[in-house]
Amino acid sequence: MRIRPIASSSKGNAYLVEQDGAALLIDCGVSCKCLKAAFDLSTLCAVLITHNHADHIAGLKRLLNRVDVPVFANAMTAEAVADDQGLDESAFVCFENGQAFDVGPFSVLPFSIPHDAVDPVGYLVRGDETYFHGTDIGTPLDSIGVRFAEADCATLESNHDSVLLRQSGRPPSLVQRIAGPRGHLSNDQACAFVRKFASPRLKRLALAHLSRDCNAPHLAEQAMRETLAALRRTDISLTVLAPDVVADL
Numbered sequence: 001m002r003i004r005p006i007a008s009s010s011k012g013n014a015y016l017v018e019q020d021g022a023a024l025l026i027d028c029g030v031s032c033k034c035l036k037a038a039f040d041l042s043t044l045c046a047v048l049i050t051h052n053h054a055d056h057i058a059g060l061k062r063l064l065n066r067v068d069v070p071v072f073a074n075a076m077t078a079e080a081v082a083d084d085q086g087l088d089e090s091a092f093v094c095f096e097n098g099q100a101f102d103v104g105p106f107s108v109l110p111f112s113i114p115h116d117a118v119d120p121v122g123y124l125v126r127g128d129e130t131y132f133h134g135t136d137i138g139t140p141l142d143s144i145g146v147r148f149a150e151a152d153c154a155t156l157e158s159n160h161d162s163v164l165l166r167q168s169g170r171p172p173s174l175v176q177r178i179a180g181p182r183g184h185l186s187n188d189q190a191c192a193f194v195r196k197f198a199s200p201r202l203k204r205l206a207l208a209h210l211s212r213d214c215n216a217p218h219l220a221e222q223a224m225r226e227t228l229a230a231l232r233r234t235d236i237s238l239t240v241l242a243p244d245v246v247a248d249l
Helices: 032-038 060-066 075-085 142-148 162-166 172-179 187-197 217-230
Strands: 002-009 012-019 022-026 044-048 071-074 092-095 101-103 106-112 121-126 130-134 153-157 204-208 237-240
Touching (some): 002 032, 002 153, 002 204, 012 032, 032 060, 071 075, 121 142, 130 142, 142 187, 153 187, 162 172, 187 217, 217 237
Parallel strands (some): 022 044, 044 071, 071 092, 130 153, 153 204
Antiparallel strands (some): 101 106, 106 121, 121 130
16 A cells, blocks of 8 residues: 655644555645646546545535546535535445445544544544544544554644644634644644554554644644654654655555
C-alpha cells in the first residue's frame, strides 16, 4: 500500500491511498490540476470525505465533472457537501459511522471524530497494510486511539503549537475554537496520543494539517521525535507534511 499526501493545510487537503493499480482519494480540497499532476485520475475508484469544511471539499465538483467515481460520506456530511458544492445527493454513497465497507481492493472503516463540522469522520483503510487517517481532531479520544493502534501507517494531525497559537494575535474566540474540544490537535496532544496508542506494528507516521501561522515544522517534528525516542521507537519513519508538496510515505 502506498500513501501519498497531495496537500495538507487549512488551504486544501487531499490524501491518496494506492494499491494494485487502484486509488482512493481522501478529501478533495484542491484543484483538478493539482490532482492530475500527482496521479493518473483513471486509477481513481472512489473519493472518501471526512467532513464538509471547504479545505476538504473545494475541488470535488470539478473532479466529478472529469471522472465518474462514487463519493463516500455519511448522510449528514453528504447533505452538507451536496448543498455547498451544488451536487445532487445521488452522487454520494452513504455509510454509517463504524460500519466497514469495501471499495476496489480496500476495506474502509469510518469512525467518528470530534470537530466543528456536521458529522466528521476519520478512516481506517485496510489493504496489504492498514492505514489510519485522522485530521481535524478536536479531542484525542480513546475510541480514535483504538483505531490508531491497528495501523501500520498513519496520518495524524499536529495542527498547532500552543504557545504560538496564544501569541498569534488571532481573536480569542478563534483561539478557543482551535484549541477547544471540537477544534484541532496541538503538537503536545498529538505526542500524547502517540505515546498512549502507538502499537508495535506502526512503522510510518506523517504529521498533518500544520498551521502556517501557529506552528512550525521543526517544532512539530522535534516534539514527535522526542516522543518516539522516549518510546524507543526509532523504527518508525516520521514525515512532517508540507502544505502543498506531494509526499510519499
